[in-house]
Structures are given as structure tokens and as C-alpha cells.
Amino acid sequence: MKVLFFARVREQLDCAGLELPWQPAFCELDALQEHLCQKGANWRDVLSQENIIRAVNHSVVDSSCVLTDGDEVAFYPPVTGG
Amino acid sequence: MKVLFFARVREQLDCAGLELPWQPAFCELDALQEHLCQKGANWRDVLSQENIIRAVNHSVVDSSCVLTDGDEVAFYPPVTGG
């Protein structure tokens, strides 16, 4: 499973992305996020920011959702293009 | 005084414009228009059409107005550019 970070989130984590071997614990987005938060205090701080946007397979999700092996998950701040 | 006709009005009158020597009778737009109507039945028909627009010195006027020697008056149908 691929996890990506963009912009300010990527910079704050000093990490552009991770490849995680699939675990049953990742079957929900909230559970995956909690797993990432356990990587350290900085990870918990950054991923707990209120305005963080989550996308699963290129679609923004408003609440937790079911994940399956091979999904691509991204965490990023509000967009500022255009 | 210069009087101009455009588009359908010009075609219906078969006249693009006239140079009229100034007369005190032309001191009002309505009076000038009545003078033109007296040129023949066709002129009266064409210039009496309801949607005719009148411009004096490049500005559209909604009602009759005072004219002075040297003014440029135009009669034309609703515009269709753009």
C-alpha cells in the first residue's frame, strides 16, 4: 500500500511517501492514520492538523473508509493552485 | 447638418445619409424627423418603425432633444454586433 504526503505536510514530516506492506490493521483509513501517528510525536502533530485532506485512489474522502491492498492514500493541506 | 442611416434602415430608404443645410425648423430632433418623413410615404413608413434608434453626436437619445447646426444625427435599427 502506497502512502503519499504533499506540500507543507510532506515538508513537516520530511517524507514524500511510504510503501507499507499490507496489514489487516489498515482496513480502515482512520486505522492507517493512527498507525502513521505512532511513528513519533511529530507525525502525530502533523497528521492531527485540523485542515488535513485525505485522498484514496485520487478521490478526496470526507470521513474514514474501507481500504484494500494496493490502495494509494494521500495526506495533504488545502490546495492553492489555479 | 449631417443625417445618417444604417443597416436595414439605410437599405429600406435606399439612402446612407444626407447633408442638410441648417434650418431653424431642425432645432428639435422630432421636428427633423418629421421633416424627413415628408420626403415620401416610404420615408414615413421606415422612420415610424417602433424600434428605430436615434443617436445625436454618437450618443443614443431616448426622447426628442435640442439640435444645433453641425450636429450629426443617425437613425438605425437595434444593434446586433458582438
Next chain:
Amino acid sequence: MQGKRFQVSVQQADFDVSALQRALMQDNHEEGAIASFTGYVRASNARRDLHTMELEHYPGMTENSIRDILAQASGRWPLLNAGVVHRVGALRPGEQIVWVGVASAHREAAFGACEFVMDYLKTRAPFWKRELGEEGAVWVDARESDTERAKRWLEIDE
């Protein structure tokens, strides 16, 4: 901020939208947004197969009325530069007729002013279209919907 520039041209020749848009940019790079509109001669028509569109205008008044429309737009929105090019003469389907471009710091003003200028151009500037097709020449009728669109701006004022 440099002074506002209004470019107005009534011409037979075709035009290049890239060049027109570049001419709206100032050296100090204040522009964040350019909204533009280009009108084209459409091939299809309810009444006939169009082969040529003829555009007549009132020289002198045309340019004055377009400048007046641009001045009104710049009273409503914080514009930097704006331009209008309108072609006259004989045009074929697919050809460009009119271009309106508006530069501003932000897109809200650019979009609003561009649409306002087009609505007013359609109902105020002295241009007339005549369609030449298989059945001869026909003057285009003014559209009631254009008058209604132009009236919106008066309602917004109230």
C-alpha cells in the same frame, strides 16, 4: 499602479488572441488574471446555410460607444487594462468576430467585467450583422435574451 489602458479597434483584419492578451500586461506584473471572450461566426442557423456574415458599423460612434462601455466597467471593478477588437466586413463561418480581454489583480473582477462588456457591446455598440446564404441576404434580428442579460447589470445596481 500604472494608468489604465483601454485598447479599442474596429477592423477588417483578423486578430491574434495571444498578442492581444500580452498587450494587456504591464511591466510591473500586477495582473493576476485575464478573462477573455472571443465570438465566432457560427455555421448553423435556424433559417439557412450561412456562407458569409457581413458586419456593418457606424464609424466613429462605434469606437466611442466601446470606450464608454469600458469606462463603465472600470467604474464597477478594479481593472488594470482592457481591450476590445471587433471586426467588420465579410466573414466566413469559423472566423473570429469579436474579442474582449480584461486584466485585473484577481479573477472576480476580470470575469465580471468581461461579461459586462460583452453584454453591453451586444446591446449598445452600433454594429449590424447580415447573413448571406442560399436564400439571399437577411439582417439578423436583435435577441430579446441579449437585452435581458444587459438589464441584469442595472438590477444589480439597485
Next chain:
Amino acid sequence: MQGKRFQVSVQQADFDVSALQRALMQDNHEEGAIASFTGYVRASNARRDLHTMELEHYPGMTENSIRDILAQASGRWPLLNAGVVHRVGALRPGEQIVWVGVASAHREAAFGACEFVMDYLKTRAPFWKRELGEEGAVWVDARESDTERAKRWLEIDE
């Protein structure tokens, strides 16, 4: 009528608005109207003198989200063709960032759809701007006014 074509490009290279606009035209000359928007890097900023704007994006999702926005627009308005070009990488003040072009039979649809696409692009497509100036690099904050503008379209639906 030929099928609708959506052209989407995310690229480092600059673009030519004339060429992009020509690519929206079909051979059957159904288009009466093209509305377009071009966004530029502004020089001035509340916080600092900008010397470079860096644009990051989420490859793959960016293109998908833009196509989704165009599909939504074509569900709302009778569009013929539409295109979006968005640059990424390092840009200087005065440079073009984004272009949106919409072709339709009439101007109402072209203007509406062009503004809709820009509003959604600003609030949905995964791009991020970072400003480099004398005081270092700063991520640009999302504007509340952009969120409000995008919400307008939901209110129109109700």
C-alpha cells in the same frame, strides 16, 4: 455535433493561448463563443517581494480531478469543447500559471462554465504554491474567499 473533447495538461512548459483556443474549434464551426481565463504570477504580495513561485502537484490525481471538474461543467452547460493547462515547477512574476478555455454555441454557457471550472480548480485540484522571496520560502495559504466562491455553485443547485 461532434463529441466533446476535454484537453487537460499539467506541464512545466509555457503555453500559447492562441494555439490552445484554436484547438477548441471543430471543423463544423458550431462554436459561437469561447470564454477563457489565464492566471499569472503576481509580483506584489502582502508579505514580501516575490522572486519565484514554486508549484507542486499530485501527479495522476491532478489530471483526474481536472477531468472530473470538466465533466461536471459539461453536465451543467451545453459545452462543445473545453481545456485546462496548469503549469508546475518554478515560475517568475508575470509568467502564465493556468489557462481554462471553454467553447460553446453561445456565450452564456461559455462564461458560466469557465468561471465554474476556475472556482473548482482553485478548491479541488491538488496543486500547492510556495513563494520564494527575500525572507525565504512560504507556503501560500488557501483563501477563504475561494472556498466561498466554489460554494456558490452548490447554492445555485438548491
